[in-house]
Amino acid sequence: MTVSAIPATEKVMLAVEDGTTMTGWVARPKKAARTTRGLLVFQEAFGVNDHIRDIAGRFAELGFTAIAPELYHRTNPGPLAYGDMENVRPHSGAMTPESIAADVKAAYQWLAKDAGIGDTVACIDRKS
Numbered sequence: 001m002t003v004s005a006i007p008a009t010e011k012v013m014l015a016v017e018d019g020t021t022m023t024g025w026v027a028r029p030k031k032a033a034r035t036t037r038g039l040l041v042f043q044e045a046f047g048v049n050d051h052i053r054d055i056a057g058r059f060a061e062l063g064f065t066a067i068a069p070e071l072y073h074r075t076n077p078g079p080l081a082y083g084d085m086e087n088v089r090p091h092s093g094a095m096t097p098e099s100i101a102a103d104v105k106a107a108y109q110w111l112a113k114d115a116g117i118g119d120t121v122a123c124i125d126r127k128s
Helices: 050-061 085-094 097-115
Strands: 008-015 021-028 038-040 065-069
Touching: 008 050, 008 097, 021 050, 021 097, 038 097, 050 065, 065 097
Parallel strands: 038 065
Antiparallel strands: 008 021, 021 065
């Protein structure tokens, strides 16, 4: 990968319908100012860390605008240390179906407005 191929990244603040504010980490294709292809990249147990931002960046290299919302924003904004499951449990346990739905909606609405995407939604899962 050449330096010019590295996607532009930024931090955006998203208003969630429950009145909270959530950080979203955005990676955009470097060559295009705007794309109509977008992806939501969800965190693993340890939050939106360098690994998750790297995944968003790799999708940006493929021409997608990608946003990774910080789903633990109500209890612990920022990443947690790998392997520290004891510290992860209270944050993952505090998530509810309603809070997750509100967070996903906020991230999707931002992406729909920014990237101009339509109603098509896809899920990509990587099995170990």
